[in-house]
Amino acid sequence: MTVTAEDLRGQVERFLAAHDPKTTDRLEFLRARFDAGLAWVLFPEGLGGQGAPRALQPGVDAAFAAAGAPDNDPRRIGIGLGMAAPTILAFGTPEQRQRYLRPLWTGEEVWCQLFSEPGAGSDLAALATRAVRDGDDWVVTGQKVWTSGAHNAQWAILVTRTDPDVPKHQGMTYFLCDMTAPGVEVRPLRQITGEAEFNEVFLTGVRIPDSQRLGAVGEGWKVAQTTLMNERVAIGGNAVPREGGLIGLVAKTWRDRPELRTPELRDRLVQHWVESEALRLAGSRLRQQLAVGAPGPEGSAMKVAFSELNQKLTGLEIELLGEEGLRYDDWTERRPEKVDFLGREAGYRYLRAKGNSIEGGTSEVLRNIIAERVLGLPSEPRVDKDVAWKDLPR
């Protein structure tokens, strides 16, 4: 029996009747919501869901929000919800699923992602962080980078090299790493904006029990692919109204400040308005395709287009501001919990947008993905394909 939107409406109503959001403790409310299968409805029973179609989730979230229910702060724990959870669901043992998914969803445990390394960004499979078996444990040593939220995280999804003697895609293993374990050191990595939103993470002889391995030894690449696919599905996932986001901000400045207007800026602004609206519609179309179970590969294309538009728009905003564009709000090193494009000023947006075409897969890598997986074009010659990882130049 498929769960319907109507079933869920009834369940939410009954849940709210039994747990008044005004009087119920926040965590108690969230845990109960998880246990009632109303957290992420597409997950299986007992794991926060009831195997309902993905498309029914927004209705449930909206009903809870309307009732003033506490939310689980998806922005702060986006990596947990968007990447760790689907991967644990797909590859975790029953014990792992039971152990990690509930505190992940309620936000009691924040997750980060230990994937990229100084020598392995776009070429993720080149990573060098070693994990060596020692009895029931693995001992991990290496360095990770670009880790958002590591300073707030209790747990990390971690990809390591366990066999350097086979080609690079084969010798990797995936772990769930306790960020409070001895040997884990998180150092802020200051960025172009002045903020330290990301971190470097140094792993020195970190012991990880074999029970925290996700998937088989040597299967780390396959597991990581699931994480990355989910990352790309998550990007551009929210419905936005017309003029939502950056274009709305720039359009508002345009309307409020007639003294700043020039004909040349106007034509660019209108062009960007058109592009924003087209991209918003493409996002709606993508979600409608997902909802009927026909996921398209448009996600990568959307991300490329979105990055470029953000960069053009934030550049335009500074030019529009004229004199004010010469100033910056604050260079103080900060440790934000989430990226806040709209909470700061134009200079910040301009600089932060430079990261949009790099994070979550560079535009170059995404274009390769589109070209090879969507359009079926041949890949570049792979000189490292059959070479043992240890023999690769680096």
Added chain:
Amino acid sequence: MSELARELPTPDLLYSEVEEDLRSSVRDLLTDRVTPAALLARAETAEPYDLKLWKTLAADLGTAGLMVPEELGGHGATTREAAVVLEELGRSVAPVPFLGSAVLATTALLGADSADPVIAELLPRLAGGELTGALAVPLSTAPGAEFPATVTVNADGTLSGRVGTVADASVAELLVVPATGPDGPGLYAVEATAATVTELVSLDLTRRVADVVLENAPARRFTSGEQAVAALDNALTTAAGLLASEQTGLTEWALTTTVTYLKGRYQFGRPVGGFQSLKHRLANLYTDLVNARATARYAADALAGGFDVPIAVAVAQARVAPIAVHAVEEAIQLHGGIGMTWEHPAHLYLKRAKSDELAFGTPGRHRSRLAGLVDLPA
């Protein structure tokens, strides 16, 4: 601001099963009957249009009457279905007067009172594909333009004047003519035999434009005043919105044809499509196509549902027209020398895409219009 603030219904940006069925029948027909070789052979003959194909498409497949209500002899479908037909026609640059007849002339008539005897007589014949029509305005006329003043109504009710670059007019039997008389604007039905229609040398070899000269031509008025102005504007708006679907079809052709070519073309010992610099350009075209399809689908759905129409159409034309031109330009460049030849069909698509960019207003004109609609003042 009011346009922005208004609550919009959730659009349906996908294709229904009925629409996909319609697409398959149209595509099957076009695959059979519109080969590149046949297109090229026909382009320089005295009969650039394939009127046999048009008959099959319009009458047998019923596409001419898609947007016409059943009680007026049509199929009671909407702009959504017509958009799917246009995607396929764009993909094949089929030389048929669908835009002039089934879109422009038909929607102009649909804007009049259906009880009018002229409408009651002509619309079912247009819808049945038994009569081919054209709307006597320059193809470059944008929605929102002033009611044209080039044709005047004489004291005896006949029409005189000249209209340049009318799409599909050379094969039309019925001309729908906007004309102004002593009692204001009106739309008139004129038999093509009563006019002098001269086909011009058109940039677009598969959609011709013609000059229409009327000298005391007998005409029947079927709507006047405000209603005539609105009917004409509705026809132009509908055509502009639906043209985005034709442009999406063109874009898709350019991408898929180029991908196929680059997979099979070897240089430097490798398929050319394996070089990253070319792959990235094709990935960009794919990204454009994703944008074009969503935008065109939105315009078709907005027109069908009667919501947000001016913005949806302006966005569609401002965004999709340049995408189609760019896609075909890239196709030509990436085909190398062969892309520049007469024997390869790419030039037919470029000519169509560039003409389409001018049709019903250029992207720049649509941006200006949009700026007014969404309150981005100069």
